Amino acid sequence: MTSRAHAKEGTGYVTVATSCNACTNKCGVIAYVKDGRLWKLKGNAAHPYSKGTVCARGHGYAQILYSADRLTEPLKRNRDGSYSAISWENAYREIGERVRAILAKDGPEALAIVEDPRPNGKYYSKRFINALGSNNYYTHNATCNLSLSSGYQATFGGTNFSADIASSKLVVFIGRSYGDGMRPSSAATLARAAESGVKIVLVDPRLNNTGIFASQWLPVNPGTDLALLLAIANVLVAEGLYDKTFVAEQTTGFDEWAVELAKYPPEWAEGITGIPADTMTALARELGAAGPKGVIEQGWRGAFGCQYRNSFNTARAIAAINALLGNWNRKGGALITHTPKAGALDAGKFPTPVQGPQKAGVTEYPLQTQDNGTNLIVVKQGIEGKMKGVFFYNSNAVKAYANPRDWKDALAKMELTVCIDVQMSETAHQCDYVLPECSYLERDELPEFLGGKQGCVAGRFKAVEKVHPETRASDVIYAELAEACGVGEYFRFSCEELARAQLESVSVSYDELREKGVVNLGEPFAYDEPPTWKTPSGKFEFVSQKIAATEGLKLYTPLITWVEPKVSPGADTFRLIGGKQSIHSHTMTTSIESLMNITREYALERAWINAARAAELGIADGDTIEVRNELFTATVRARVTERLNPTALWIPTHYGGSSPELRQGFGVGIPHMEYVPFDIEPDVGSAMTHEALVTIRKVSA
Amino acid sequence: MTRYAMLIHTTRCVGCFACRVACQTQNSLPASDSFIRYEEQESGSYPVVYAEQVPLQCQHCEDAPCVSVCPTGASYINNEGIVLVNQERCIGCKYCMTACPYNARIQDHRTGEVEKCRFCVWHDDGSVPEPACVDTCVTGARIFGDLDDPTSEVSQAIVSHNAKPIAAGLTRAKIYYVR
Numbered sequence: 066m067t068s069r070a071h072a073k074e075g076t077g078y079v080t081v082a083t084s085c086n087a088c089t090n091k092c093g094v095i096a097y098v099k100d101g102r103l104w105k106l107k108g109n110a111a112h113p114y115s116k117g118t119v120c121a122r123g124h125g126y127a128q129i130l131y132s133a134d135r136l137t138e139p140l141k142r143n144r145d146g147s148y149s150a151i152s153w154e155n156a157y158r159e160i161g162e163r164v165r166a167i168l169a170k171d172g173p174e175a176l177a178i179v180e181d182p183r184p185n186g187k188y189y190s191k192r193f194i195n196a197l198g199s200n201n202y203y204t205h206n207a208t209c210n211l212s213l214s215s216g217y218q219a220t221f222g223g224t225n226f227s228a229d230i231a232s233s234k235l236v237v238f239i240g241r242s243y244g245d246g247m248r249p250s251s252a253a254t255l256a257r258a259a260e261s262g263v264k265i266v267l268v269d270p271r272l273n274n275t276g277i278f279a280s281q282w283l284p285v286n287p288g289t290d291l292a293l294l295l296a297i298a299n300v301l302v303a304e305g306l307y308d309k310t311f312v313a314e315q316t317t318g319f320d321e322w323a324v325e326l327a328k329y330p331p332e333w334a335e336g337i338t339g340i341p342a343d344t345m346t347a348l349a350r351e352l353g354a355a356g357p358k359g360v361i362e363q364g365w366r367g368a369f370g371c372q373y374r375n376s377f378n379t380a381r382a383i384a385a386i387n388a389l390l391g392n393w394n395r396k397g398g399a400l401i402t403h404t405p406k407a408g409a410l411d412a413g414k415f416p417t418p419v420q421g422p423q424k425a426g427v428t429e430y431p432l433q434t435q436d437n438g439t440n441l442i443v444v445k446q447g448i449e450g451k452m453k454g455v456f457f458y459n460s461n462a463v464k465a466y467a468n469p470r471d472w473k474d475a476l477a478k479m480e481l482t483v484c485i486d487v488q489m490s491e492t493a494h495q496c497d498y499v500l501p502e503c504s505y506l507e508r509d510e511l512p513e514f515l516g517g518k519q520g521c522v523a524g525r526f527k528a529v530e531k532v533h534p535e536t537r538a539s540d541v542i543y544a545e546l547a548e549a550c551g552v553g554e555y556f557r558f559s560c561e562e563l564a565r566a567q568l569e570s571v572s573v574s575y576d577e578l579r580e581k582g583v584v585n586l587g588e589p590f591a592y593d594e595p596p597t598w599k600t601p602s603g604k605f606e607f608v609s610q611k612i613a614a615t616e617g618l619k620l621y622t623p624l625i626t627w628v629e630p631k632v633s634p635g636a637d638t639f640r641l642i643g644g645k646q647s648i649h650s651h652t653m654t655t656s657i658e659s660l661m662n663i664t665r666e667y668a669l670e671r672a673w674i675n676a677a678r679a680a681e682l683g684i685a686d687g688d689t690i691e692v693r694n695e696l697f698t699a700t701v702r703a704r705v706t707e708r709l710n711p712t713a714l715w716i717p718t719h720y721g722g723s724s725p726e727l728r729q730g731f732g733v734g735i736p737h738m739e740y741v742p743f744d745i746e747p748d749v750g751s752a753m754t755h756e757a758l759v760t761i762r763k764v765s766a
Numbered sequence: 767m768t769r770y771a772m773l774i775h776t777t778r779c780v781g782c783f784a785c786r787v788a789c790q791t792q793n794s795l796p797a798s799d800s801f802i803r804y805e806e807q808e809s810g811s812y813p814v815v816y817a818e819q820v821p822l823q824c825q826h827c828e829d830a831p832c833v834s835v836c837p838t839g840a841s842y843i844n845n846e847g848i849v850l851v852n853q854e855r856c857i858g859c860k861y862c863m864t865a866c867p868y869n870a871r872i873q874d875h876r877t878g879e880v881e882k883c884r885f886c887v888w889h890d891d892g893s894v895p896e897p898a899c900v901d902t903c904v905t906g907a908r909i910f911g912d913l914d915d916p917t918s919e920v921s922q923a924i925v926s927h928n929a930k931p932i933a934a935g936l937t938r939a940k941i942y943y944v945r
Contacts, residue, residue, distance in 0.1 A: 104791070105788070105791040105792055105898070106791075107901060107902070108901075108902065117901075118784070118901075118902050118903065118904045119784065119788065119902050120782055120784045120902075120904055121782055121783040121784040121786070121787045123784075124784065124787035124788050124790075124791055124902070125787050127791075128797075243780075244780030244781070244782065245780075247780075247782060247904065249904040252780060252782075252904050252905050253904060253905050253906060255905075256778045256905035256906060256907070257906075260777075260778070272815050272817060274780045274781055274782070274817075274819075275780065276815075276816075276817055277776075277777060277778070277779065277780060277817070277818065277819075282813065282815070284812070284813045647780065647781070647782035647783065647784075648782070648783050648787075658797040659787055659790055659797035660787070662797045662798050663783050663786065663787075667804070667806075675812060676811070676812065677812065706808065707808060707810060707811050707812045707815045708808060708812075708815050708817060709812075711812070
């Protein structure tokens, strides 16, 4: 290790440039190591997401290295649900036998893999399932940003963009909070922008922790952002406040959509959204005056990544307003930047598996972005008895991706379930085999290519030796599993050999990346070049030609129209909505002592309720309340606040841990997904995680 | 002379707790003990509401009450204006904890020693201190530097933002807040 690291004279520590694993951002960090033990992390100033800082999750999750709750050896489930140690060799042999039996009887389409992608997983998980002849590679996206990416694809052909906040005049956030679901550099940019006078508008049922930067909070009724956006588009078109040159040159379908938009004046949206018509009209006029420096921010999970039975159209409406304002690739507007990629590699050393049958779920949900798929099809086909085997990598799907009971039913029917993780998650508890990975600080991974105003490649390098000798890195586990399944020929190279080949293909030195952690690639983004629209028409589409050409759709139409949410709260019910807190990353970090101490000390597991609604129900701040619906009932303390729309009950989505091995998070707070009925957004494939109603009653003061 | 001080922009603080965890790591504190605590303030009524997070820690007062009540001289102000505790002299009597109007001192439950923010004075390589909370602050809400140097970033920011101690007339605190 020391040969790779840089000892600072007289300081007693060495530093290693690597990347964080506490969330999907994978920020560049510098690990400080004393006597072979990790001391602390600092941000890598060269990394575009960390810019030299580390968030609480990053500092906290590093403690997984020395956690007493880590997996230390392979486990096999006994008939009574308990687990016993098994050797790696026997685990591989048994898994290999079951895989071969499934392949022989049901074919490769009965096997799937599910992960929350990280640098190695993106390559190895996909390659492993492909090598078995299956295309059933799924990420967590159906419970994250699948509706967003699919909606964007149906308008401009790409799957995401970025608001150019630093150069903008007016930025409207739809449900996303940089202060909660944090990327450090984005939060820093927003802080500077707000201080320099950029107007920030938050459209969110909750005044979230980005509120400190906001000039205006619009506490929209959850699930109705689409109505607010249609009303804004209505005003922009009706009052001629749009970029007529851009619309004429770069778009298609405007005239048809303009006719549809006439149905959606602000007066129509007022009753749906709970926002006064005048407020929406004023915001539309401000956007029209500011365009192309008035922009709707791109979102991520927020309010329309996967939440409602209209989220796909919410994404399309955002893209369409940015088109009306002529924002695309303009300074202060909406940017579609290039992401660099590795070049072609030696096909003899890194052979490509033969293409298998179409990914399950693509036919039923044809508007989805297909790369990441909808993992909910694994649940559906598992319950139907069609999906026979599933591998999970770095994924707590059972707790977080859909209703846990449906996942359990599906997995119980399968013939093989395997979980690769660092800790005994709720998902591991439902699997036949649990394979322990070493942590991200104990392994090398493949380089990660990142887009943005300046493309780059970032590295992950081992900072300390393995703490638990029986744990193994994911690339090694996949290669060994592949050998056991009879497809080892696709994995006969080391992670470092592949990393070196990928870097060589873009003329980056492996040693330079190891030294710096980040190396820039290509030219910086240039403003004012119109994007290449990757749509059927080759233009921005207000009316989707892809949707027009797709048969058998159940909900969405080529036009961007209003779509009702699936459920609506009444006088006695609340819509259960959830969101992130800055100290946790999904459910993964609720095993971390220092982060859970913050949760306990500040009672962050509480359910938020609007003060006026709480008063009606006799609930005071800190009271214990029962949250009930037809699927689940549990108690939690209430946080009575003015910061929440009265139709909603908001809970942080990290809590309610039910794995006894993860002692820090066990039994703290309530589990969001237990309340959400298993259902799938028509045509798209998302989990519709906010389409659930609950009732509340006070239990005790 | 050098007189270290800090400025905290609560108008930039999203309450993300990064400073707390970075501080714990830098200073090898147990997970349950922190030199930084937070007060959350909510004002207004729906839908016109303002919410603010105020991080609090040792204010490194020039007239530190913790120092004047310490019976053994364990609490002292060093020649750079940093309030410190000499653990060899600390008898764990907690007078200082009671005297601190900011509730900024904690007792290490493992050793019984009383401790608090020390501006990371035991820094990496013997040069200028670089507090971990400043280094890790995601939104740049914290500025650290020398009050006796009028050209330092902290001195200039205090003037340009009209930053003030958290409570007027309490002590001569050297953490300045922009609110």
